[in-house]
Amino acid sequence: MDYYNDYVKKEAEKINSLIKEHEDMREGADEGMLQLIEEEISKLKEQKSQLESPKEVAEDAQEETTGNINPNVATLEIRSGTGGNEAGLFAYDLFRMYERFAEKKNWKITEVFRSENEIGGIKTISVEVKGTNAYGLLKNESGVHRVQRVPSTESGGRIHTSTATVAVLPKLQKVEIEIHPDDLVWEFFRSGGSGGQNVNKVSTAVRLIHKPTGIIVECQEERSQGKNRSKALDILYSRIYTEMQEQQVKSISDLRAGQVGAGMRNEKIRTYNYPQSRVTDHRANKSWHNIGMIMDGDIEDILSYLEKENLRT
Known part of the structure; x- marks a missing residue:
């Protein structure tokens, strides 16, 4: 669909x-x-022609899978949290960690949207990840990630604590969610990223606002406005679907208590302690060392462990 x-x-x-x-x-x-x-009438016909003209869609739009979720495709979103510029640098480090892990797995990463702070850290980044069991492995990364380290901007050698949030959204094929066109607000703007002469001359980037939920999706991946609109709408469906799932999880949270954590996004799920070279996942109550290797993308053991724990629960 x-x-x-x-x-x-x-x-x-x-x-x-x-x-x-x-x-x-x-x-x-x-x-x-x-x-x-x-x-x-002429204006209406022209409007219809423009609406129907962008036939290009995301290359995997017609993929067929069993059930509602494609286990091999995920949207990974990372946002800086508390901690100012250091939080942005940590968000960048997390993205680089996932990017290098994807390279090790021969997964494909396509950047959808990126917003940076003044020192090169990440405010927000959204990427699509495609590869064998990509969603299955990454889905447990959703939540608040905390870092404890001495920032490069800290002259006194003091340890700071900062956070970043990670959201992993599924790629949906068919789902019973009706979005009325009147509930959508489309805004178009000029892309600010790389892309040659087309950048900053044509408003190909899109911002999609879903009025009932307040969800905002931005997409500037493609040079075609039509493809960016298609991608933005796909992500909107995924976010609404995820919110519906979380509401169901809340209703049975008492039954899941004491297993691998409640898993709600407002909880701290993991701490990266640089002075002790330790990464601790608080849901599993388990730590891994060699933080340098982990931040370089060596996270297979962590992800596999969490996936097995979820299968048991």
């Missing part, structure tokens, strides 16, 4: 209805009114 094409179909039906209404107004209209009607 292509969510973007579904959206286009609904919008086209609305435009067709408006065109028919204006065509019915032709009868009995004087010359001046008739000219206004024809101009409006």
